[in-house]
Amino acid sequence: MSGVFIVSDNILSPIGLTTSKNFGQLKKSVSGIQKHHDTALSDQPFYAALFDQSGFIKDSDHKYTRFEQLLMASISDALQNSSVDAGDKKTVLIISSTKGNISLLETESYNPTIQKRISLPASAKLVAEYFGFINQPVVVSNACISGIMAILTGMRLIQSGQYENAVIAGADVISKFVLSGFQSFQAISPGPCKPFDVNRDGISLGEGAATIILSANPKNAQGIKVMGGAVSNDANHISAPSRTGAELCQAITKTLDNAHLLATDIDFISAHGTATIYNDEMEATAITLANLQTVPVNSLKGYYGHTLGAAGLIESIVSIHSLKENLVIPTLGFNETGTTNPLNICTDLLSGNFTNCLKTASGFGGCNAAVVFSKQ
Amino acid sequence: MIAEKYITSGCLISNHTVYKNGELLFVNKDADVPGFLLSVYKHFDINYSRFYKMDNLSKLGWLASEILLKNSFQKENYRPEDIGLILSNANSSLDTDQKYMASVKDIPSPLLFVYTLPNIVTGEICIRNNFKGEDAFFVFDSFNADFIENYVSSLLDNNILQACICGWVELLGDEYKAALFLVEKLKGNEAVSFTKEHMNKIFDDKKIN
Numbered sequence: 414m415s416g417v418f419i420v421s422d423n424i425l426s427p428i429g430l431t432t433s434k435n436f437g438q439l440k441k442s443v444s445g446i447q448k449h450h451d452t453a454l455s456d457q458p459f460y461a462a463l464f465d466q467s468g469f470i471k472d473s474d475h476k477y478t479r480f481e482q483l484l485m486a487s488i489s490d491a492l493q494n495s496s497v498d499a500g501d502k503k504t505v506l507i508i509s510s511t512k513g514n515i516s517l518l519e520t521e522s523y524n525p526t527i528q529k530r531i532s533l534p535a536s537a538k539l540v541a542e543y544f545g546f547i548n549q550p551v552v553v554s555n556a557c558i559s560g561i562m563a564i565l566t567g568m569r570l571i572q573s574g575q576y577e578n579a580v581i582a583g584a585d586v587i588s589k590f591v592l593s594g595f596q597s598f599q600a601i602s603p604g605p606c607k608p609f610d611v612n613r614d615g616i617s618l619g620e621g622a623a624t625i626i627l628s629a630n631p632k633n634a635q636g637i638k639v640m641g642g643a644v645s646n647d648a649n650h651i652s653a654p655s656r657t658g659a660e661l662c663q664a665i666t667k668t669l670d671n672a673h674l675l676a677t678d679i680d681f682i683s684a685h686g687t688a689t690i691y692n693d694e695m696e697a698t699a700i701t702l703a704n705l706q707t708v709p710v711n712s713l714k715g716y717y718g719h720t721l722g723a724a725g726l727i728e729s730i731v732s733i734h735s736l737k738e739n740l741v742i743p744t745l746g747f748n749e750t751g752t753t754n755p756l757n758i759c760t761d762l763l764s765g766n767f768t769n770c771l772k773t774a775s776g777f778g779g780c781n782a783a784v785v786f787s788k789q
Numbered sequence: 790m791i792a793e794k795y796i797t798s799g800c801l802i803s804n805h806t807v808y809k810n811g812e813l814l815f816v817n818k819d820a821d822v823p824g825f826l827l828s829v830y831k832h833f834d835i836n837y838s839r840f841y842k843m844d845n846l847s848k849l850g851w852l853a854s855e856i857l858l859k860n861s862f863q864k865e866n867y868r869p870e871d872i873g874l875i876l877s878n879a880n881s882s883l884d885t886d887q888k889y890m891a892s893v894k895d896i897p898s899p900l901l902f903v904y905t906l907p908n909i910v911t912g913e914i915c916i917r918n919n920f921k922g923e924d925a926f927f928v929f930d931s932f933n934a935d936f937i938e939n940y941v942s943s944l945l946d947n948n949i950l951q952a953c954i955c956g957w958v959e960l961l962g963d964e965y966k967a968a969l970f971l972v973e974k975l976k977g978n979e980a981v982s983f984t985k986e987h988m989n990k991i992f993d994d995k996k997i998n
Contacts, residue, residue, distance in 0.1 A: 511906060512886075512905075513881075515886060518886060518887065518890045519890070523887065528880070528883065528961070531880075531883060531886075532879060532880050532881070532883070532928070532930070533881060533928040534879065534928055534929055534930040535930075538930075549929075549933070551927060551929075551936065552927060552928040552929070553925065553926070553927060553928075554881055554906070554907050554908070554926055554927075554928050555906075555907075555908045555924075555925055555926045556906045556908050562925055566925070566940075569940070569943050569944075570939075572943075573939065573943045575939060589893065590886070590889070590890060590893070590905075593893050593897040593902075594889065594897060594899070594902035594905065595902075596897065597896075597897035597898065597899040597902055598899045598902065598903075643923065643949070644873075644923040644924060644925065645870065645921055645922065645923065646873075646874075646911070646912065646915040646920060646921050646922070646924050647912075647915075647921070648869065648915040648916050648918070648919045648920055648921050649916065650916070651903055651909050651912045651913065651916070652903045660921055663870055663921065667870075667949075671949075776908075777903060777906055777908075777909065777912070778906060778908040778909045778911055778912035778924075779912045779915060779916070780908060780911075780912070780924060
């Protein structure tokens with residue numbers, strides 16, 4: 414199989430509109446999570462990482478929704494920093510989102526036009542046309558693992574020889590739909606979230622977009638490869654994580670096999686770390702089952718909140734730059750171990766000589782995903 | 790690395806009818822969508838209390854999987870982690886999204902909210918059958934047999950999966966269609982080769998010949 418190289422990337426978040434700006438902010442422990450009181454979103458004040466700007470691209474005809482603008486601004490920056498041509502027949506666009514344009518249900522009266530406008534393929538088509546992609550875009554919508562799944566989809570479409578390049582972009586906006594849903598689950602923390610901490614009490618939501626460009630062409634390589642990945646299902650519950658962590662462990666083990674690596678080769682882990690009681694407990698168990706409990710691990714939810722369909726991409730890109738800069742970002746919000754199986758939670762900027770990074774995620778529907786990035 | 794792959798079972802539920810492997814198994818033209826789905830559940834004499842909790846999209850996909858697998862799948866031949874699901878549709882979970890949004894005006898319903906993700910149908914099928922392999926949900930404006938064939942083939946050829954349920958599960962308002970295909974490397978009695986042409990033929994005409 415050919416290698417799959419990371420060519421370019423972008424993180425568009427409330428703490429910065431480029432990857433380098435984001436990584437700089439993370440090194441300074443800057444978080445995008447703030448207290449908001451916006452009655453269009455919630456009657457009660459809430460903590461979340463939200464953009465304070467509205468326009469992200471030039472759109473004088475008001476043709477594009479906020480969701481589409483986020484994707485376009487992120488893809489635009491990533492493409493500009495690569496030699497990959499969107500109009501090449503060997504290039505495919507992959508979009509990751511959980512809810513896309515769902516906020517139109519809040520602001521528009523429902524009719525067939527709005528129904529089509531909400532459908533994810535309609536957004537994907539607009540984004541593809543904006544950049545001149547020739548091939549039909551692929552849309553992944555698989556709950557909170559969508560971002561990692563989109564990377565794996567891109568990797569496989571390249572490995573199978575169908576395409577040479579994949580532009581993988583994810584975004585979600587925080588609407589009343591999404592916020593009220595997590596509130597109804599009593600899953601929102603009353604303050605900024607505290608991943609893996611003994612006092613963790615729920616998630617903070619966040620909005621953002623991110624883009625990773627993959628290529629099989631070594632001339633596009635920038636030093637990091639996608640080595641392999643895997644997805645599993647708990648087959649246990651649609652909204653609660655596995656009690657045993659065996660299935661996330663299965664995804665991790667298969668990922669290591671796929672990457673031809675051993676647990677001892679992993680230098681650090683970027684966990685999902687949503688800061689709910691049950692997710693973090695399950696992840697700590699799974700990481701321990703996979704014999705990775707001594708490996709430095711972080712969660713980035715304390716900076717970005719849970720950015721849903723963008724989360725796997727944003728956190729993967731931070732991990733890729735951690736490999737490049739040999740610097741692992743600490744877990745903001747963590748203070749004291751709060752899982753039955755203690756992990757080696759990264760609490761300060763960690764320097765070292767890092768080669769291989771494991772990124773994991775889990776989501777509603779019982780899904781788990783893992784991917785490994787390595788220096789060439 | 791390229792393995793022989795077969796569609797060993799196919800199930801199509803649409804337009805008040807249920808077909809399996811080209812054979813019409815059930816018709817009920819007198820019911821609305823929830824009534825039709827319930828009549829399918831009762832006709833096939835399935836006893837599974839979780840069914841009543843599911844949203845309509847999950848009921849549709851789950852029923853199609855039950856009929857697809859019944860008497861056609863030797864689950865014992867596989868490890869749970871070797872069986873996966875690759876599903877797709879056009880409108881994600883919009884049918885339930887609207888119902889959830891209506892609840893927000895009053896009291897937001899956590900029971901509805903959890904179904905506002907298309908991959909919950911995958912989770913329901915996995916829970917029922919203890920399938921723990923790779924699953925994925927893709928959204929295309931129409932059934933993309935070309936993509937499904939290539940993606941599922943790569944999972945089977947690379948031994949990421951040994952058996953895969955794939956296809957289409959779409960439900961919005963009064964319109965619904967489920968077309969599920971069981972893909973295995975073992976050739977069964979009803980088997981046809983796993984190709985986009987065969988999937989499209991079953992999707993459009995209910996049977997190959």
